[in-house]
Amino acid sequence: MSAEAIVRIENLRKRFGANEVLRGIDLQVKRGEVIAIIGKSGSGKSTLLRCINGLETFDEGALGVDGQALRHGDAAAMRALRQRVGMVFQSFNLFPHLSVGRNIMLAPSLVKKRNAAEAQAQAKRLLSRVGLAEKFEAFPDQLSGGQQQRVAIARALAMEPAVLLCDEITSALDPELVGEVLRVVESLADEGMTLLMVTHEMNFARKVADRVVFMHAGRIHEIGPPEALFAAPQTPELRQFLSALHG
Amino acid sequence: MVDFSLWDILRNLLLAARWTVALSLTAFVGGGLVGLALLIVRIAGVKGARQGVALYVQLFQGTPLLMQLFLAYFGLALLGADVPAWVAAALALTLYTSAYLTEIWRGCVEAIPRGQWEASSSLALALGEQLRHVILPQALRLAVPPTVGFAVQVVKGTALASVIGFIELTKAGTMITNATFRPFTVYACVAMMYFALCFPLSAWSRSLERSLRRVR
Numbered sequence: 473m474s475a476e477a478i479v480r481i482e483n484l485r486k487r488f489g490a491n492e493v494l495r496g497i498d499l500q501v502k503r504g505e506v507i508a509i510i511g512k513s514g515s516g517k518s519t520l521l522r523c524i525n526g527l528e529t530f531d532e533g534a535l536g537v538d539g540q541a542l543r544h545g546d547a548a549a550m551r552a553l554r555q556r557v558g559m560v561f562q563s564f565n566l567f568p569h570l571s572v573g574r575n576i577m578l579a580p581s582l583v584k585k586r587n588a589a590e591a592q593a594q595a596k597r598l599l600s601r602v603g604l605a606e607k608f609e610a611f612p613d614q615l616s617g618g619q620q621q622r623v624a625i626a627r628a629l630a631m632e633p634a635v636l637l638c639d640e641i642t643s644a645l646d647p648e649l650v651g652e653v654l655r656v657v658e659s660l661a662d663e664g665m666t667l668l669m670v671t672h673e674m675n676f677a678r679k680v681a682d683r684v685v686f687m688h689a690g691r692i693h694e695i696g697p698p699e700a701l702f703a704a705p706q707t708p709e710l711r712q713f714l715s716a717l718h719g
Numbered sequence: 720m721v722d723f724s725l726w727d728i729l730r731n732l733l734l735a736a737r738w739t740v741a742l743s744l745t746a747f748v749g750g751g752l753v754g755l756a757l758l759i760v761r762i763a764g765v766k767g768a769r770q771g772v773a774l775y776v777q778l779f780q781g782t783p784l785l786m787q788l789f790l791a792y793f794g795l796a797l798l799g800a801d802v803p804a805w806v807a808a809a810l811a812l813t814l815y816t817s818a819y820l821t822e823i824w825r826g827c828v829e830a831i832p833r834g835q836w837e838a839s840s841s842l843a844l845a846l847g848e849q850l851r852h853v854i855l856p857q858a859l860r861l862a863v864p865p866t867v868g869f870a871v872q873v874v875k876g877t878a879l880a881s882v883i884g885f886i887e888l889t890k891a892g893t894m895i896t897n898a899t900f901r902p903f904t905v906y907a908c909v910a911m912m913y914f915a916l917c918f919p920l921s922a923w924s925r926s927l928e929r930s931l932r933r934v935r
Contacts, residue, residue, distance in 0.1 A: 567857075
């Protein structure tokens with residue numbers, strides 16, 4: 473239990489009706505750490521990620537980010553927590569009625585009360601960082617999936633989060649567009665951003681993650697550095713999961 | 720016996736048509752405001768609002784507008800409020816319109832993908848900010864054609880206000896018929912005037928639908 477843990481999850485439990493999807497999750501993530509969450513669909517990995525910024529409620533346990541406890545039903549606490557946690561979705565979820573620039577500027581202007589000039593300068597900075605400097609005026613439907621996802625990353629970064637959650641962010645992309653998005657994520661990892669990502673890109677997880685979490689049946693089944701987990705899986709479930717990927 | 724020219728008939732109908740327009744506008748603006756308020760309390764998840772609004776909608780959608788007009792006119796009189804026909808008609812039509820509009824708009828809001836709510840929530844936007852900047856602008860685009868389409872129903876619905884003695888287009892038509900004994904001519908003129916009011920609305924709704932599909 474190090475003091476530097478930026479995400480603290482203690483005995484997290486969640487049920488959908490009779491189905492218990494999270495059965496007591498304990499996880500501490502250090503500042504700057506990159507965590508890859510892998511596992512079969514239905515293992516609870518996306519639910520776990522979505523609990524961290526309050527998109528899902530949980531039934532038992534405690535969760536905190538950067539010293540801010542997650543308290544459902546407390547609008548002010550949720551707003552404070554969500555300013556510390558950014559999220560990028562599988563389906564991008566850009567706002568289709570706003571230009572790329574406005575997509576990025578919206579939340580900082582409203583929530584952080586940033587003035588228009590500042591917000592615009594920041595949006596341009598972020599866009600060039602994800603390699604889309606010339607797309608400020610474009611609309612989301614004029615961009616490829618890979619470009620949309622990079623805008624979504626820039627939009628999340630505009631709130632200057634302490635932690636970034638990535639929920640299968642390359643799963644909806646054509647194979648040739650996956651690389652450009654992963655390169656952006658990798659550069660974030662290199663710059664010391666704390667990342668939790670649910671991913672099916674095992675090579676990427678192996679290369680970028682500090683720790684890999686293997687989820688199975690609502691529990692953290694195995695956890696450790698990627699070399700150990702991928703080279704020497706300890707449990708039959710992980711062995712089976714990995715061999716199914718290569719098979 | 721006085722002789723009525725066609726122009727006399729038309730002139731008197733046109734004068735009465737002003738009241739049809741005024742009643743339609745009142746019902747639509749009032750109904751729109753009440754409908755929007757009901758929509759927002761329903762979205763905000765105010766305790767009991769969902770069931771309350773659903774009951775309200777069912778009540779107004781499940782009874783004839785004619786009965787609603789009678790109840791507003793005679794019911795308010797029973798309560799001791801001496802309301803003119805104009806007020807009773809405006810009140811009944813406003814409530815009727817609000818029930819339909821809030822339901823139409825709820826459908827439009829629900830058509831916005833959940834991801835839009837989730838993305839704006841995860842960016843720490845409060846409910847009001849989400850509605851104003853993310854959800855309602857997109858829902859509005861969906862809502863325009865059915866809303867304008869419903870406006871046509873409201874214009875035609877005002878004809879029923881004639882039964883409580885409010886002198887709008889239909890009531891004026893009846894009165895003129897009684898004086899001229901030319902029901903076919905008079906009611907043909909009345910129908911043409913409703914058509915002249917409603918057709919532009921329908922045409923506008925269709926063209927909006929087309930242009931909104933094209934434009935982002």
